[in-house]
Amino acid sequence: MASTILRQVRPWGGQSSDVTLADGRIAAVAPHDPATVADASATVVQGRDRLLLPSFSDVHVHLDSTRLGLPFREHTGAPGVWGMMMNDRNNWRNAEASMGERTETTLRMMIERGTTRVRGFAQVDMDCGLERFEAVAAARETHKDRAEVKIIAFPQAGLLLEDGTAALMEEALKNGADVMGGIDPCTLDRDPVRHLDVLFGLAEKYQVPIDVHLHEPGELGHFSAELIAERTKALGMQGNVTISHGYPLWGVSEAHTRRLIETWAELDISTATVAPGGRHQLPLAELAAAGVRVGLGEDGQRDYWSPYGNADMLDRTWQLAFANGFRADELLEHALAVATVGGASILDPGATRLASTADRPGTAVGDPAELVLVAAECVSAAVMDRPADRTVIHQGRVVADQLRLV
Known part of the structure; x- marks a missing residue:
């Protein structure tokens, strides 16, 4: 299955990163590098510095x-x-x-x-x-x-x-x-x-x-x-x-x-x-x-x-x-x-579960590629503002963008 690359996204509001999705999971997370050239076979999604969150x-x-x-x-x-x-x-x-x-x-x-x-x-x-x-x-x-x-x-x-x-x-x-x-x-x-x-x-x-x-x-x-x-x-x-x-x-x-x-x-x-x-x-x-x-x-x-x-x-x-x-x-x-x-x-009782109010799983290597990109400066702002600029990913594939199915 071809991979998907999310360029310039911020997992849970953290460091700007390039995230690779493959076989329905997160395969790699690396610091964003504007000079990196993606594999020609990969689908590239421009994150535009949006938050990357679990869906x-x-x-x-x-x-x-x-x-x-x-x-x-x-x-x-x-x-x-x-x-x-x-x-x-x-x-x-x-x-x-x-x-x-x-x-x-x-x-x-x-x-x-x-x-x-x-x-x-x-x-x-x-x-x-x-x-x-x-x-x-x-x-x-x-x-x-x-x-x-x-x-x-x-x-x-x-x-x-x-x-x-x-x-x-x-x-x-x-x-x-x-x-x-x-x-x-x-x-x-x-x-x-x-x-x-x-x-x-x-x-x-x-x-x-x-x-x-x-x-x-x-x-x-x-x-x-x-x-x-x-x-x-x-x-x-x-x-x-x-x-x-x-x-x-x-x-x-x-x-x-x-x-x-x-x-x-x-x-x-x-x-x-x-x-x-x-x-x-x-x-x-x-x-x-x-x-x-x-x-x-x-x-x-x-x-x-x-x-x-x-x-x-x-x-x-x-x-x-x-x-x-x-x-x-x-x-x-x-x-x-x-x-x-x-x-x-x-x-899924076997999935990662929250251990405290500070726990933020779901966007690391090995996690399911069930994700959403949201345009907000931080996670708290996303909760307060509920912005419409979103991209939705299921099993590593974009299924909706800007509140419309793809």
């Missing part, structure tokens, strides 16, 4: 819950998970474009803005059957050469409340879903033992990881998290379980927080956040220091749940920093590290 990893996105590209719509959702879910159920078929068109558009926009690694949910329930899963699978196929997409079969309406849901979830796994999803075992399904029986049973049967939406508050949320941890340990699923959201888990007490971090570190349970507002924020520094994998995602995007989201993970990085009150450069850069390398380690 974004969106590990919590509902690709089938989107109205991006459609007219803005009044928000009509009722409070709570079930009320919002019913609002979506009552309206998603009436959109101005088909589910397939909306899903493909959203994934395309994400790639154009720098996301090349995705873990996306596809709703599976007795209302939509496998229609939404099939739309996400089709979008993945359309963009298979531009991004790595893993699909989570997701029971938005619970695993137990509607007869036949578990069988549909199994059908999705048979048809190529990569991850088994769960949601609120106590407050939604009201039977955590049966919920986890189905969740872990199907994951074990099809040898796939697990991703659980957990919105449950306080002590109840910790109870569910403890049950999930017990199953993880009993079934030897260390490194294969993610608890998404989980924001109410962090507002109970210091003792609860410490025990949760220790448990997740011991069992290699990861977590994905969407940087919600409010007082319950993840203790990002403590999680990194303990070796707990943390990733970021856009969630639903301008959909029937929320008007927020625009397919731009750099915007969501700003939101993560803002919600956590970050001002120091190290912490702003850590927010970007979570949005890039942090998420990549959820997709």
